[in-house]
Amino acid sequence: MINFKEEIKKYGKILEVDELEDTIHASDMKDIMDMLAYICKSQQGRYPKDSQKR
Amino acid sequence: MICQNCGSEIGQSGICPACGSDVRLLNMARNASLRQYNKGVTAAKEGDYSGAIEALNRCILFDKRNAVARNLLGIAYYQVGMPGNALEQWIISSSIQAENNPAAGYINALQRHARTLEKQDDAVVMYHKALELFQSGSEDLAVIQLKKAVDFSPNFVTAHNLLAAYYLSRKEKSKARFHINKALRVDKANPKALEYLAILTSGGSEKESKSKTGYDESAARKDFSRIIRPELVTFVLGVVVTAILTFFLALPAVTEMQESTIRDLEQQVATLTEENENGTSKFALEYQELEAENEQLKTENEAYRQSEANREQAGKLQLAQAYAVSDQQAEAAKLLHDLDVEKFSEEDQALIAQLKEQTYTFAAAEYYESGNGKFSAGDTAGAEADLLLALEYGQKEDFMDNVLYLLGQIYEEKGDYAQAKEYYGRVVNEFAGSDVFSQAEERMNAILSL
Structure with missing residues (x-):
């Protein structure tokens, strides 16, 4: 019917209130916009002349 | 246009000159x-x-x-x-x-609402503890933790799902269904709960079903499972265990009490047997008393009966006296004839004898006349009865020879020759001057010659 030992592995940890402070301070989460900005910035640095040519 | 990334002014190129964002x-x-x-x-x-x-x-x-x-x-x-x-x-x-x-x-x-938050957070802590316990193999303790978790936080969908998974693995379908329903009630399309529901439904045995009457049996089972709560089961088990313990604790005392009762009864049986054999038992004594009482009553009854008979005899005597005084001699004679003379005093006996002497002759004459008439009419049976009475009442009256002679003829006709011969013989022997002497003698000789 169900393999409980396998099933239980799908259950993860849930954030406890006591852990909130550490979690929020530690999370320097990047979003897609950060990544795009980072990519754009990297490309700008890597190919500055190309962009100027354009 | 302002760069949303750094806030710098952007030209027509669409590329931020400061941060390079597109x-x-x-x-x-x-x-x-x-x-x-x-x-x-x-x-x-x-x-x-x-x-x-x-x-x-x-x-x-x-x-x-x-x-x-x-x-x-x-x-x-x-x-x-x-x-x-x-x-x-x-x-x-x-x-x-x-x-x-x-x-x-x-x-x-x-x-x-700090208390509510605290309980909800405690539920999460219990959920983590349950995960650890499941992984260490302490499933029972883990389930307890999860049950407490959903008790503290009824909307804790993940805990309901985990309980449902556990019960599904144990094939405890009704419990699994209960927690799946709880999870779906909070979160209508929870993927885990729906997955478990699909497994449960495909399991077959507990498919939603309605009877022909339209009665929802699964709903009934659900209600039933709500009624049969673990607390109730625990309570019933407690009652059973208490009953068993009480039984085993009380058993020796009960046994001792029963043995004591048996000893007492055996003693009573022995005593009664001895009394019965000696005739001193309560029942034997009562029986003896009843026997004596019965004898006494019999004696009293006999005395009473005797007294009653005596009173009846005395009454008859008085009536006979009355008849005699009123010149009804035959009636008086009949009453006197039935009296038991021995039961009367000597004085009364003398009176009876006097009355008999006075009345019997009249009675004998009456019966003689009646018998003679019946004999002449051919009624020999009636004549015999009357003539025998006349013979009984009579002594030596002058019609007694005729009484004897008539009786001799009746018995001769009946073929009782011995009796007939006796009557004829009495006429011959006792009444020598009788007008029927010769006829009686003749008939007697005829019989003797047979």
Whole structure:
């Protein structure tokens, strides 16, 4: 019917209130916009002349 | 145009000269974020909190500064019993947008209901403890922790799902169904709960069914399982165990009491047997008393009966006297004839004799005349009876020879020659001057010659 030992592995940890402070301070989460900005910035640095040519 | 990334002025190129961001790409990302936010809102409105959480997490993956999405994500987390995650989103939302942000109100509301928050957070701690216990093989303890968790936080969908998974693995379908229903009641499209429901339904034995009458049997079973709660089972078990312990503790005392009773009864039997053999038992004595009483009553009854008979005899005597005085001699003679003379006093006996002497002759004459008439009429049986009475009452009256002679003829006709000969012989022997002497003698000789 169900393999409980396998099933239980799908259950993860849930954030406890006591852990909130550490979690929020530690999370320097990047979003897609950060990544795009980072990519754009990297490309700008890597190919500055190309962009100027354009 | 202002760069949304750094706030610098952007020219027509669409590329931020300060940070190098491509505004077109950023707008595309923002639009994607908004689409996910809209999905999340729709799902949340429909009560599909897990779908909302999924969409809103994608939303903030595209745009982490979307405070509105974070607020809604926090609400969705809170609805499914995850207050830590909810607070996390609201705190970040507040940090992104300090003013006019409802997240602050949500946080304040939780702080006002600190006890509720504490219980919900304790439920999460218990859930973690249950996970550890399951992994260490202590399933019973883990289930206890999970049950406490859902008791503390009834909307804790993940805990309900885990319990459902456990019960499914144990094939305890009704319990699994109970927790699946609980989870789906909070989160209508929870993927885990739906997956378990599908497994449960495909299991076959506990498919939703309605009887021919339309009665929902599964609902009835559900109600029944609600009634048969673990507390009730525990209580019943407690009663049974108490009864067993009481039985075993009381058994020796009961046995001793019964043995004592048996000894007493045996003693009573022995005593009664001895008394019975000696005739001194209560029943024997009572029987003897009753026997004596019975004898006494018999004696008294006999005396009473005798007294009654004597009174009757005395009454007859008095009546006979009355008849004699009133010249009804024959009637008087008949009463006197029935009297038992021995029971009367000597004085009365003398009176009876006197009355008999006075009345018997009249009675004999009366019976003689009656018998003679019946004989002449051919009624020999009637004549015989009357003549025998006449013979009984009579002594030596002058008609007694005729009485004897008539009786001799009657018995001769009946063929009783011996009796006939006796009557004829009495005429010959006792009445020599009788007018029927010769006839009697002749008949007697005729009989003797037979």
